[in-house]
Amino acid sequence: MRPAIALVCSTALLGACAAPATPLPSPPGPIADSGNDCAVIAAVAKEHYRFNAADNVPPPLWLDDEGSGWAPACDWSRHGLSFPARFDPEDRPQPQRVQWVSFKQPRYDGRGATIETGILHGPLAGMGYECRVYSGFNGWTAGECKNTWIS
Numbered sequence: 001m002r003p004a005i006a007l008v009c010s011t012a013l014l015g016a017c018a019a020p021a022t023p024l025p026s027p028p029g030p031i032a033d034s035g036n037d038c039a040v041i042a043a044v045a046k047e048h049y050r051f052n053a054a055d056n057v058p059p060p061l062w063l064d065d066e067g068s069g070w071a072p073a074c075d076w077s078r079h080g081l082s083f084p085a086r087f088d089p090e091d092r093p094q095p096q097r098v099q100w101v102s103f104k105q106p107r108y109d110g111r112g113a114t115i116e117t118g119i120l121h122g123p124l125a126g127m128g129y130e131c132r133v134y135s136g137f138n139g140w141t142a143g144e145c146k147n148t149w150i151s
Helices: 002-016 039-047
Strands: 062-064 100-104 105-109 112-122 125-136 139-150
Touching: 039 100, 039 112, 039 125, 039 139, 112 139
Parallel strands: 062 100
Antiparallel strands: 100 112, 105 112, 112 125, 125 139
């Protein structure tokens, strides 16, 4: 009887130590901030674009929801950033010199996240990227970013 109880207890303990389930991809439609979206965006903003609140302030921020309703409410100062202005492509009239940095909703998987981003410095002067971001002990870290468009 004791070996059977020991077997049941050890099986239960091993099950508790199993790896957590792989995160599900973000669902379509209006959703709330996953809690990680702001940190993923901040990692790319700071590590890929090298933005900071002191000497490399970013251009206006465009959180491109592609009609999904995604609109994370981020406390950028918590991440060491400042986005002093927002860009909305629906605003009329547009400013004389259009500038922005855009981020689409991150897509999560078991290794971290992938996020599409772009930056426009002026007419016909911009680039787009798809960046891989990894989750670790020190939070989110931007990995490789590959070009997706250029103008």
